Amino acid sequence: MRPFLSHPFDDDKLKEECGVFGVVGLADxxxxxxxxxxxxxxxxxEAGGIVTYDPEDGFNSARRFGYVRDNFTKAxxxxxxPGSISIGHVRYSTAGSKGATAIRDVQPFFGEFSMGGCAIAHNGNLTNAAALRRELIERGSIFQSSSDSECIIHLMARSIQKTIAERIKDALRxxxxxxxxxxxxxxxxxxVRDPLGVRPLVLGRVGDSGWALSSETCGLDIIGADFVREIEPGxxxxxEGNKVESTxxxxxxxxxxxxxxxxxxxxPDSIIGGRSVYETRRQIGVELAREAPVEADLVCPVPDSGTPAAIGYSQESGIPYAMGIIRNQYMGRTFIEPTESIRNMGVRLKLNVNRALIKGKRVILVDDSVVRGTTSRKIKDMILEAGAAxxxxxxxxxxxxxxCFYGVDTPERSKLLAATMSEDEMRDWIGVDSLKFISLDGLYRAAGEAAGRDPKAPRFCDACFSGDYPVAPFDKIEEGFQMKAAE
Structure with missing residues (x-):
């Protein structure tokens, strides 16, 4: 039995693989x-890990399943x-095992080289990891985990470069x-960021002597670090010390x-590309209201991820915003191994309808995405049972x-509702009066691209919507995945 699971009723959302964080020049x-x-x-x-270095104690690490607050707040x-330099990682696995032995897959990974030790934490997914793994095993490498990220350590070990930094470069090439x-x-x-800059990484300054690297600016905020800049793609x-060298x-x-x-x-409180994530999401709602208006009495978010877009939709449409669905904030992981009767309650364990508000109303529900569509159907049932018109x-x-093959846990294509149904078919399957998605151009406009998406040179990776993969997923193609035919 797995010692820790993502909530069993969250399986209709896409999940990021991980977050990374590191500091240097700070006591403790x-x-x-x-x-x-x-x-x-x-x-x-799912899990997290921290590695430190102290001159007296050397490298030390701790890896645990579960939340940071439950593991890394204990004295x-x-x-x-101990030490004044440290890196850490939080994980939701997309590559690697998920069984009871999966503690070996929890990062950061560590390697001892002739010039000293090195720990690595990786956010993303390597699309040629299976091929690299076969090659490395054939040449004598012994893997300790099933994670694609461990390939980086083994590639470093085989490099002939004289410094850790140069070996990292060798491996990542x-x-x-x-x-x-x-x-x-x-x-x-x-x-380091990959040449396309698919996943985020930012640099922060902590006081006079410290530096921080974080997946998002919200990680800098919590330690009182000043945002310096984003690490650029490639x-x-x-x-080291007070010096930051860029290559x-x-x-x-x-x-x-x-x-x-x-x-x-x-x-939503993070900053990406100099722009507030919250503002982008609010603007998505504005674009949605322009593209897909409908007469209604209330605009209600599916909490919490639909909230900024619902606010934008309300502001643009003039339809009142209301909390028609309330999220149970204290659910935690109570139902890790639910009985069948509890499982059948579905989303009711975490969401409840504000019946007095909803009854007799025409309701617009704003959500961030539809993956399998199962949660959307359950939420629709709850709203109708509460008396919505x-x-x-x-x-x-x-x-x-x-x-997605770049660090997001996505169902196989046959299980994605939009891969097998038209928008009208999805509307009928979910059972709602209307269903509309923001257009890809509208999403780009909300993200600051006034002209929309340039099909010849798109600014973002939008493969999960368009099928336009900026890096061919070699391992998946080898397994039989069919790329989108050229138009």
Whole structure:
């Protein structure tokens, strides 16, 4: 039995793979990393790990299943992690095992090399990991985990470069896919983004002596760090003392940042590309109201991810915003192994309808996405049972018709509702009066691209909507995945 599970009623949402965080130049660095990981908990709730280095004790690590707050706030655990340099990782697995032995897959990973030790935390997914793994095993590598990220350590071990930083460069030049990496040696904190910049990574300053790397700016906020800048696509930064060295180890490529970070993954209080994630999501609602108006009495978010878009829809349409659905904030992981009778309650365990508000009303429900559609059907049933006169769904992303291979846990394509049904068929299957998605152009406009999406040079990775994969998923193609035919 798995020691920790994502909530059994959250399986109709796309899930980020992980978040990474690191600091250098701070006493008790692990405490800062724990705070940063707590702020990034939304990026992975399955497990977390922290590595530190102290001149007297050397490298130390702690890896645990569950929430950061339940593991890395305990004095006995934190006492084993001394030092002024540390990195950490929170995980939701997309690659690697999910059984009771999966603690071996929890990052950061560590390797001892002739020039010293190095720990690595990776956000993203390597699309050629299976091929690399076969090659490395044939050449004598012995893997300790089933994670694709461990390939980086083994590639470093086979490099002939003289420094850790150069070996990281060597290794990452061999991998394909998406990666934002935070690494540490005894004295250096290192951050790297893949050439397309698919996954995020930012740099922060802590007081006069400290530096931080984080998947999102909200991780900097919690430790009182000043945001310096985003690590750019294809950039490596090496931080030692008060010096930040920047290099460009990869062939330049047009940026393709994951647009679903704007829609759902990133926290709304984070800043991406100089723009508030909250404001982008609110603007998505504005665009939705322009593209898909409907007469109604209330605009209600599906909490919590639909809230900013619902506010924007209400503001643009003039239809009152209301909390028609209330989320149970204290559910936690109470029902890790639910009985069948409890499981059949479905979303009622975490969401409840505000009946007095809903009864007799024409309701617009705003949600961030439709994946399998099962949750949408259950929410519709709850709204109708509460006496709503009409139910209209407005979705703050285009139809999710293709799986992601760059660090997002996505069902296989046959299980994505939009891959097998038209919009009208989805509307009938969910059983609502109307169903409309924001267009891909509308999503781009909301994200700051006034002209919409340029099909010849899209600014974002939108493969889950368009089927346009910026990096061919080699491993999946080898398994039989069919790419979208050229139009």
């Amino acid at each position: 660095a692990a405490n800062f990393v724990a705070l940063g990981l707590h702020a990034l908990q939304h990026r992975g709730q 006995d655990v934190m006492a084993t992690l 061999r991998v394909e896919g998406a990666f934002s990496v935070v690494a540490m040696t005894r004295t250096k904190l290192i951050g 950039e490596m930064v090496i931080i 460009r180890p990869f062939t330049p490529a047009p940026s393709r940042f994951c647009i679903f970070e704007q829609v759902y993954f990133s926290r 009409e139910v209209h769904f407005r979705i703050a992303s285009p139809p999710t018709a293709w799986p």
